[in-house]
Amino acid sequence: MLSADETQASLTGAWRLMLGKADGLRLLDLSADGFWNSFFAIVVAAPALIVGWVGIANELGDPDAFAGRFSML
Structure with a gap:
C-alpha cells in the first residue's frame, strides 16, 4: 500500500503529464515496484467509478437514454 506522500507525488505527476x-x-x-503499486489506483478511483456506474444503471430503464447512449458509438 502506498503512503500518502507517494500517492500525492503520483497524482501530481499524472496531472502534470495530462497538462x-x-x-x-x-x-x-x-521501477518494477512502482508498476505493481500502480494497481492501487483502482482503490483511489473506485468511489468515483461506483457513483458513475450507479448513475448509468439508473438510466438504463429509460429506453430513450439507452438509445441516445448507443447512438454515440
Missing part, C-alpha cells in the same frame, strides 16, 4: 508538462514524469515511480 503536457514532461517534468511530471520525474514524480512517478518508474
Whole structure:
C-alpha cells in the first residue's frame, strides 16, 4: 500500500503529464515496484467509478437514454 506522500507525488505527476508538462514524469515511480503499486489506483478511483456506474444503471430503464447512449458509438 502506498503512503500518502507517494500517492500525492503520483497524482501530481499524472496531472502534470495530462497538462503536457514532461517534468511530471520525474514524480512517478518508474521501477518494477512502482508498476505493481500502480494497481492501487483502482482503490483511489473506485468511489468515483461506483457513483458513475450507479448513475448509468439508473438510466438504463429509460429506453430513450439507452438509445441516445448507443447512438454515440
